[in-house]
Amino acid sequence: MPWFVIYTQARNEKKVARRLEQxxxxxxxxxxxxxxQWSDRKKKVETPLISSYVFVNVAENEREKVFEVPGVVRYLYWLGKPAxxxxxxxxxxxxxxxxSVSNAEITGLKAGSSISIPHGPFRGKQGTVSQVNKNSVKIILEEMGIMVTLTKHETA
Incomplete structure (x- = not known):
């Protein structure tokens, strides 16, 4: 069975995935x-890698079944067909x-630079640097149609 990409309502990714499994x-x-970081504490939280997207492994003839789950908006399309x-x-x-990348440095990057991501979930993807800050870099991944922010975090 092929994997498809569904678009969900904002901040519903984990709920939609759980309900689809059910x-x-x-x-x-x-x-x-x-x-x-909150004003009084630090906390580890799980956040979706790609906001508003969930991957589903479903047979072609059962694709409509995903719409039984609240929070599912539509399938992601590519060239007029479901991706x-x-x-x-x-x-x-x-x-x-x-x-996991435990220690990373942001050096030598400038807005407009073309780069290849060497590690992590987007390894091997080509991107264009959009913005460079002290602890983060925004990269546009055109082939995926998204912008990702890579941030250097302290460990808890």
Whole structure:
């Protein structure tokens, strides 16, 4: 069965993935663990790698079943057809999330530079640097149609 990408309502990715699993549809919502700072504490939280997207492994004739779940908006389309993700690409995404980068430096990057991401979930993807700050870099990944922010976090 092929993997498809569904677009969800904002901040509903984890709920949608859980509900899809409950009705028998294999769903995958890639998550990152981040340390968030509040005024009185630091806390580790799980956040979706790609906002508003969940991957589903469903037969072509059962694609409409995903709309039974509240929070599902639509399928992601590419060239007029639902976007299909190959099994090898899904496995590469899952494997790359198992890696962790403990110490990274942001050096020598300038807005407009073209780069290849060497590590992590977007390993091997080509991007264009949009903005460079002291602890973060915004990169546009045109082939995926998204902008990612890579941030240097302290460990808790």
């Amino acid at each position: 009705i028998g549809i294999e769903a995958y919502c890639p998550l990152l663990i981040q340390v968030r 299909v993700i190959r099994e090898t690409e899904m496995q590469a995404l899952k494997d790359s999330l198992d890696e």
